[in-house]
Amino acid sequence: MTAAALWTSAEAEAATGGRSTHPWVASGVSIDSRTLEEGDLFVAIEGLNQDGHAYVKAAFERGAAAAIVRRQPGDLLPGMPLLLVDDTLAALNGLAAAARQRTGAKVIAVTGSVGKTGTKEALRLLLSKQNRTHAAAGSYNNLWGVPLTLARMPIDAVYAVVEIGMNHAGEITPLARLTRPHVAVITTIAPAHLEFFDSVTEIADAKAEIFQGVEPGGVAILNRDSPHFPRLIDCAFMSGVERIESFGRHPDATARLDKAALHAACSCATATFAGEQICYKIGAPGEHWVMNSLAVLLTVRAVGADVGLAALALADLRAPKGRGERHRIAVDGGVATLIDESYNASPIAMRAALAVLAASPPEGRGRRIAVLGDMRELGDRSAELHAGLAADVEAAKVDQVYAAGPLMRALYDALPPRLRRLHMETAAELIANLQADLRPGDVVLVKGSLGSRMGPVVDALCARPVEPAEAD
Ligand SMILES: Nc1ncnc2c1ncn2[C@@H]1O[C@H](COP(=O)(O)OP(=O)(O)OP(=O)(O)O)[C@@H](O)[C@H]1O
Ligand SMILES: [Mg+2]
Structure with a gap:
């Protein structure tokens, strides 16, 4: 193993109260067999929708050093090191407490x-x-x-x-x-x-x-x-x-x-x-x-x-993907700017993003375009909190609003008609119109909660390659 040792079987036994079938050394920890790296210790978490025990074999196929399990999965070969515990989440917490302690x-x-x-x-x-x-x-x-x-x-x-x-x-x-x-x-x-x-x-x-x-x-x-x-x-x-x-x-x-x-x-x-x-x-x-x-x-x-x-x-520092990352995107006749805020949305984050749009001057005949998806997890006050952003959209000097989702309808309806370009039930339904509409110099903000699926809108707008000379 080339990576540094993070956990040995003896340390993990002491941290979790479990029992290892073989000695092992792991260089990392993972709870997801899809992203597990070679040498990781796989912890089979029993989650809301998935039971990690179903993926122990897959974890070993990707190179897991060992797996923490509550029961022995039926499809394992002998020789695959297991740490047997009563509760795998408690075991992960045990590792965490020991890591913090040391x-x-x-x-x-x-x-x-x-x-x-x-x-x-x-x-x-x-x-x-x-x-x-x-x-x-x-x-x-x-x-x-x-x-x-x-x-x-x-x-x-x-x-x-x-x-x-x-x-x-x-x-x-x-x-x-x-x-x-x-x-x-x-x-x-x-x-x-x-x-x-x-x-x-x-x-x-x-x-x-x-x-x-x-x-x-x-x-x-x-x-x-x-x-x-x-x-x-x-x-x-x-x-x-x-x-x-x-x-x-x-x-x-x-x-x-x-x-x-x-x-x-x-x-x-x-x-x-x-x-x-x-x-x-x-x-x-x-x-x-x-x-x-x-x-x-x-x-x-x-x-x-x-x-x-x-x-x-x-x-x-750069704004991370989905939280303000900027792209130059190809549009008919030239290049526009895209602000990717597709990861997350709440009223305060929406206002922050609109303020950034306000501070981003379009070039030439370009416009400010806001493509907004539902802000989720807002409970009973959801409609009021959506509609309450209308003044912020106007203050941000937005020229056109594309809106998606049942919750964003409340904001769309609260906007002056000159700003309303299109509302659809889903974000995907906006893409074709938006692509046809965009012109060089536009600045486009795409924002919504992750679950409103604005990410595919960003992907679609970024799909056309920009000539290197125009990419900035
Ligand atoms: N201080 C702030 N005030 C308002 N908006 C902010 C602030 N900091 C970040 N944001 C915006 O809030 C959104 C979420 O940012 P970030 O992912 O960092 O938050 P988080 O607290 O980690 O969210 P989550 O609860 O989803 O983990 C982004 O759109 C980001 O630009
Ligand atoms: Mg976060």
């Missing part, structure tokens, strides 16, 4: 209604330039993703960044206690994932559960501009977190934004950090990235890394 890393946990993955990726970018950094894959932030992230943590990591999310009250507490962060960041509190909550205050309380895991002497990093800030501080104190730092425009923020110049593809920020002014460029556009960058730099400082170097590295 690491010397400074551990950061990021939660919030939006911006968790973006903040986590920014921290990965900045901290990995300074020292060995482990960070969650993708948006792994739930009861499987958090223990998996911890179980994957290399022994020699110096920094670890864990994303923690939730849909219900009570979900963050066990994940935070497992993670035991030195630094807990709450990006912002907003109506997103509202389905199982009666109010945004309840969301704030649920996010505040993160403080219950913070290590003694640890730091909470909070949004000073949020109306929920006083409540979050109270929750932090009640959980024994005494060190609180904040970011925002508020004059008392530890990291205070003095000025932001928002351009089409980047921003420049001037901020005062604990009394010292710094100026830096953020290579992803939008005020929301400026705000996230303040939280990121406070976090960098809290884990003892170099803030100056980190601020310089923010220029290399």
Whole structure:
């Protein structure tokens, strides 16, 4: 095996209370046989729709070093090493707790209604330039993703960044206690994932559960501009977190934004950090990235890394795929710009994306076009929250709106007729009209919740190759 050992059978037995059929050494951990890498330990999770035990053989065929199982699958060959346990999710949690126990890393946990993955990726970018950094894959932030992230943590990591999310009250507490962060960041509190909550205050309380895991002497990093800030501080104190730092425009923020110049593809920020002014460029556009960058730099400082170097590295930040990534796309007669926001949508993220569209001037005869899909998980207030974006669409100087889905109908109907171009039940039904309509110089924003399937719209618009000379 070339990759470094992460778990031996003896360590995994001690961490899980299980029993190995053979000795083994694994270089990684996976719960998905499709993405498993050679040398990984496969954990057969019994999920809502799938039972991982059905994929143990496939995992070994892809090169798994061993598998954690509750029962021996019938289709296995003798010699395939198994770690037999009573409960595979509990075993994954056991590995996570042991990984947390043995690491010397400074551990950061990021939660919030939006911006968790973006903040986590920014921290990965900045901290990995300074020292060995482990960070969650993708948006792994739930009861499987958090223990998996911890179980994957290399022994020699110096920094670890864990994303923690939730849909219900009570979900963050066990994940935070497992993670035991030195630094807990709450990006912002907003109506997103509202389905199982009666109010945004309840969301704030649920996010505040993160403080219950913070290590003694640890730091909470909070949004000073949020109306929920006083409540979050109270929750932090009640959980024994005494060190609180904040970011925002508020004059008392530890990291205070003095000025932001928002351009089409980047921003420049001037901020005062604990009394010292710094100026830096953020290579992803939008005020929301400026705000996230303040939280990121406070976090960098809290884990003892170099803030100056980190601020310089923010220029290399790019909006991730589906969260603002920009493309030059071929259209009849030339090239247009596409902003891919197809991964996620909530009112606050929609406003942030529309503001980026507003700051992106079309070229020549081009227009601003918004292609909007349903914002999901908003519960009873869904129609009102969709329709409530009409003023933001107008303020963003949008020329045409294409809308998809039953929920987006509420916004479409609330728009002035001159902006309404087309509404369809599904995103796929918009594609042909949109492609025929686009012209050179247009700036097209495509945004919706993942489940609204705006991704295929982005794929269709990106499918035509752009001449290299025009690609920028
Ligand atoms: N501070 C912010 N304010 C408003 N919108 C933001 C902010 N940060 C990120 N966003 C936008 O919110 C959307 C989701 O971003 P991201 O994936 O980072 O959030 P998340 O909290 O990880 O979401 P999820 O709950 O799906 O894991 C993106 O469209 C992103 O551009
Ligand atoms: Mg995420």
